[in-house]
Amino acid sequence: MSSIRHWRRWRQRRRTDRERARAWRPTQWSLWSAPRVVIGYVLVVDIAAFAVLIGTLQFVDVHRRDWLWLAVLAVGSAIHIEGARGIERLREVAAEGVPYVNLKGMWTFAGVLVLPPPLAGLLIALTYAHSWFRLRRVTPHRWLFSAATIVLAGAAAGVCLVAIDADSYPGYPAGIVGLFAVTVAGLAYWFTNYALVVGAVLLSNPEANARAALGRLSDQAIVAGSLGLGVAAASLLRHEPWVVVVLLLTILGLHRALLVGQFQTAARTDPQTGLANSVFWHELARKELARAERTNTPLGIVFLDLDRFTSINDAYGHLAGDQVLKAVANTLSRELRADDLVARFGGEVFAVLLPAGDAVDTVATGERLRTLVEGLRIPVNSPGGKVELSELTCSVGVATYPASGTTLEQLILAADTATYAAKKAGRNRVVTAPDRTPDTPHPA
Incomplete structure (x- = not known):
């Protein structure tokens, strides 16, 4: 049996190697099925980069020290890629359709600062080739x-x-002029790469949301950090090369901790709306309820259920339904206070947690949100083209601690029951959960 398993694994490896070899053939690239403007854009960028490499071959002399620095940076990049390989595979998939941000810029920017252009280009090629072969998530033309x-x-x-x-x-240069030089170089490095990548994203998917194509601001903070680390690596190479090893170990630890934190955040977020998901909402709601009990302060919960949402999907398609959910989510996020937490509870239901929200505040918030949703004008894509949806309504149920319940389960059930009552009473209204006394069982 063992020999059969080994034979099957050998066959699978051979098949994978053949598929990878075919993927490198330019005639097999999926690029050629893209719109002409995308093909032209990608080819212009690739040819321009090749021309830069050829044109700088005689730009400056290459010394033995430069080869040593190239080796140090290439080895550091390789160890970094291997150390973060598992989590980077997941991040690269999750970044589909938006700029993919990573810390490889630490090594490539350090090379740009201290290496002659041909060796800096070689470092970039080695770093990206190693990354592609080990991650294998990007087609060759995208890697190129x-x-x-x-x-x-x-x-x-x-x-x-x-x-x-x-x-x-x-x-x-040294001193304040050097600080100015690396800052300007870093900005030029970042802007050029960012603009080229965003351009490719927008051309490849013209209907993509421009804000999504630009990526998150926190991702650009990661880029800035990687460029700063590149400056540190370049400085160490020039003065204390052996300290680069210490820097590498530090970066590996920070990299994993940083990215694990990012995935924890992603696990708490609803991918369609960008709001908190129900799991994270429950987690924070329990903490806020415990604080309310400890400080003897009120707590409000608002449930908002979009009316006849299924008819939107049936009439205009699920893409239109997703756009409606995003528009409602953005409206709720803008309207609420910084301390409030809004989540997509599931389907077309949103839940709002109002710390220190008493009965008056909670009902007023529910009514304000209902009015905002009713006044929305949402442009959506449908099979028949662009249409604007209006007259969207929602049914709202509100519950407060301690009047509606003293446990989170009781409060959620009270708000949900009130929402159902709002729908049953004709929709597009706010219903408050009745007060619950110790002698009165909670509504089932």
Whole structure:
């Protein structure tokens, strides 16, 4: 049996190797099935990067020390990629349709700062080739495009360094001028890469939301951090090369901790609306209820259920339904206080937690949200083209602690029952859960 398993694994590996080899054939790339404007954009970027590499071969002399620095940066990049490989596979899949942010820029930007352009280009090629072979989540033409954007970003940074102090290049001047030089180079590096990637995302999917294509602000903070670490690595190479090992170990620990935290956040978020999901809402609601009990303060819960939402899906399609959910989610998020927590509870139901919300405040919030939803005008995509949906309504149920219940389960049931009562009474209204006394069983 063992020999059969080994034979099957060998066959599977051979099959995988053949598929990977076919994927590298340009004729097999899915790029050619893309719109012409996308094909042209990608080819222009790739050719421009190749021209930059060829054009800089004689730009500066390459010394033995440069080869040593290249080896240190390449090894550091390889160890970094291996150490974070598992979580980066997941992140790259999760980043589909938006700019994919990673910390490889730490090594490539360090190379741009201290290596001659040909060796900096070689470092970029080695880093991205290693990443592709180990992660294997990106098609070859996309890998090539990503590497090309980094080459062009490095060229933009190099131009800035030369313009500020040509005598120090490759490298950067000391003192305040050096700080200015690496800052300008970092901004040029970031902007060039970011603009090229966002352009590709928008051209590939013209209907994509521009805000989603730009990515999250927190992702750009990661990019800024990686460039700062690149400056640190470059400085250490120039003065204390052995300390790069310590920096690498530090980065590996921070990288894993940072990205695990990102995935914990993602696990608490509803992917369609960007709101908290019901699991996270329950978790925070229990903590807020415990605080309310401890401080003897009220707590409000609002349930909002979109009326006749199924008819939107049936008439305009599920894409339109998703757009309605996002529009409602954005409206609720903007209207509520910073301390309030709104979540998508499931389907077309939203739940709002109001810390310190008494009965008057909770009912007023429910009525305000109902009015806002009723006044929405939402442009959506349908099989027949763009349409604007209006006259959207919702049924709202509110419950408060301690009047409606003293446990989270009781409060949720009270708000849910009130929402059902609002629907039964004709929809598009707010119903308050009745007060519950110790002698009165909670409504079932």
